[in-house]
Amino acid sequence: MPKDPLWKLSMAAVMVEKHGFDGLWVSEHFFNRNSFITLSTIARHTRRILLGPAVVNPYVYHPAQMAQAAATLWELAPHRVRMAIGAGDASALKQLGYAREKPVEKVLWAVEEMRNYFEKLETYRVWDVKVFVGAQGPRMLKASTKADGVLINWSNLEMLKESVRLLGDDVAKGFTRAAYLMTSIHDDAEKAWKTAVPYAAYLMIGSSPSYLNRIGVDEAHRKEVEELVITRNWDRLYQAARSEWVDFFSVWGKPEKLREFVDEVVDMGFDEVVFAGPLGPRYMKALKSIAKICRAVKRRAKP
């Protein structure tokens, strides 16, 4: 819930821990709450779950700041901190006056520099912060193998399969493959769809032309949707929404559908599944259903 106030994010985090989830990623977006301050607050009110920002970009944050923030967070929540570094949202960066130049090289540089800064911190030490890379495209996926894990930001089985294939087996021991799914579930599938549409639209309008061509979305339609998102004209957006992109950028529907989806993702070889907001039109109900799905999937995955 990236646009929510800190007190509400903290309540959500407490609920996440109570439901037995392993961890929580807080989305980092300049126009929302600062992820590190949010995580610090959450760290004070949770005891067990892993915590990290997803994803911090090296255009707004220097790796030295990332390392310092992660290390300070580690002091609040020892052995519970993870980091995810990615190229950031191109349109948001543009609004801030940054050009997203050489994203793969820049992210790799940040991963390496951050590790170096961890070494340089003399007054306090951290030693088990896993660094993930947020990835979608093939070059970023390949680059992510230099990190400790990857957050693959696709909510489509075909794209996730392709990503696993591109990653290959040539990764270090302990490397974590995580699928980052934009999720909306509810017993009433239509309500789940309505909740998913604005989020899927936001992802679609920021996607590269190669992916949009792949799903048959032309520039005129992308611009039309962009205008509707900017003006927050949700009624028109629901009319303009096409299954080609809503299904491509989100997992929506009844809980059973998500269960089947997650089973397939785990069978592909993913080590972790991240359920990204909105989760559903009824937040608490969705969280409870997802927790139940996770328990069932874990039971099935046990040898």
Place this chain on the structure above:
Amino acid sequence: MRRRRVAEQLLEVLMSSVNGNLVPPELGWELFGYFVEDELWRGKGFRVLLKACRICEPEKTRMALRGEFR
């Protein structure tokens, strides 16, 4: 028990709302305090929850109080 059920429904209204930013931070943190103490269903905690819900979602709050929020 009924009060607990209503409080649970109100909490769902609040957590599912996109208008959380309308709640003043002071009220939000007061609410958080009652939430972690499991005190949202009675006394002052319930009143604070109700106030926050009415700010975010007045119509859904009325529905929750009537037991009609699904």
